[in-house]
Amino acid sequence: MIAREIAKVAARQGAGILLPALLLSACTTTGTTADAPRPRYPAVDIPAGGETVPVGTGNADAADDPAIWRNAANPAASLVLGTDKKAGLYVYGLDGKVRDFSPAGALNNADLREVRMADGSTRILVGASDRTDRAEPRIALFALDGATGKLTVLGTETFLKAGHAPAEAYGFCMGAPLAAGELARAYVVLKDGTVAESRLVEKAGRIAAEHLRDVTFATQSEGCVVDDATRTLFVAEEDVGIWKVPLSGAALASQAYARVGEADGLVDDVEGLAIARQADGRAWLVASSQGDNAYALYDLASGKLAGRFRVEGGTLGGTSETDGIEVLLGDFGPAFPDGLFVAQDGDNAPRAQNFKMLSWRSIRTALGLD
Structure with a gap:
């Protein structure tokens, strides 16, 4: 672990350590050189356009995963949610100020979506x-009031059948319903993969959460997006690396999408995932390349690397060791006119960890995605 921590410090200081992909492959697949220094691949620096108030848990790895709700009627009044994985769930305005906090315990990853209830009403x-109980995975559910930014606790749902082996909830994401009578599909990434x-x-x-089926990966996984x-x-x-799993079939089967060290895209750990989709259908998968404090963008359809960037420069400081990310395109007001990207900042010293916000326009322009 000592060499790995030295590599992290060197990356934060811009040491620019470059190693061939072969060495990276050796350390990620054989497990015999896991503490070898990791590469720092080229990336464009983009300054943050905003940041949130730090989470309440200081001197710890606490902030983790964000989610975004866009207020279509008043885009500048949109909301960002973020977990303090040792304490609960925050709601922030685009000014970074806290709108609400739910002391719901050890919540790791969060996601949201607008769903249509049986009575015809719409709920966020x-x-x-x-992961409050490390042996019994659960899904914590809330309703978000878009007008006030307040959270209402709906309850905590267990979903695995009785008698299952102990398992720790870790990653989380939601997708659209795939059958009649559903509000949404929920995906909990257990720490065993x-x-x-x-x-x-x-x-x-x-x-209620009703368990349907599983897909399993060989080693620890966390980030997911539908x-x-x-x-x-x-x-x-x-x-x-990153896997894709088609959801339309009867069984879930994984397919390789992007691998660590491949085409200078990802440096382990691969953490948060998010999808940026334009109105014209063009879309990118964004991944946190935590090992070199960067973010990799892939053309969603082809899987080809479209660019890499780091959050650096400006007056708000950069990001490092990012866990969760989220991106949503559309109008978010004058500061974020084309979309919003949010990333957890793992080193916001001397303050506690927080979340940094970037305009999608700044990312699109810097990477030449037009």
């Missing part, structure tokens, strides 16, 4: 992986 449903799919349904006056347009789940296996 927020879900998070609840299993991804458990459940359907969220209204049941006896509450929202592309509703193609009905595909993407999962980050931290030391290996």
Whole structure:
């Protein structure tokens, strides 16, 4: 671990250590040189356009995963949610100030979506992986009031069948319903590499999680995101790379999408995943390349690397060792006119960890995505 920590410090200081992909492959696949220094691949520096108030847990790895809700009626009044994985869930305005906090315990990753209830009403449903009990994975559910930014606790749902082996909830994401009667599909990435799919349904006056099927990866995984347009789940296996999982079939089967060290794209750990989709259908998968404090963009359809960037420069400081990320395109007001990218900052010293915000326009322009 000493060499790995030295590599992290060198990366934060801009030491520019470059190693061939062969060495990276050796350290990620054989497990015999896991503490070897990791490469720092080229990336464009882009300054943050905003940041949130730090999370309440100081002197610890606490902030983790963001989610974004866009207020279509008043884009500048949109909201960002973020987990303090030792304490609960925050709601922030685009000014970075706290709108609400739910002391819901050890929530690791969060996601949200607007769902249509049985009575015809629309609800902003927020879900998070609840690892308060490290042996019993749960999904914590909330309703978000878009007008006030306040959270209402809906409850915590277990979803695996009784008698299952102890498992820790870790990653989390949601997708559109795949069958009638569902509000959404929920995906909990267990720390052993299993991804458990459940359907969220209204049941006896509450929202229940009903486990359906699993897909398993060989080693620890966390980040995940669903592309509703193609009905595909993407999962980050931290030391290996990114996998895609078609959701339309009866069984879940994974396909390799991008690997650590391949084409200078990803440096382990591979952490948060997000999808940026334009109105014209063009889309990118964004991944946190935590090992060299960067973010890699892939053309979603082809899987080809489209560019890399780091959050650096400006007055707000950069990001490092990022866990969760989120991106959503559209109008978010004058500061974020084309879309919003949010990333957890693992080193916001001397303050506690927080989340940095970037305009999608700045990313698109810097990487020449036009």
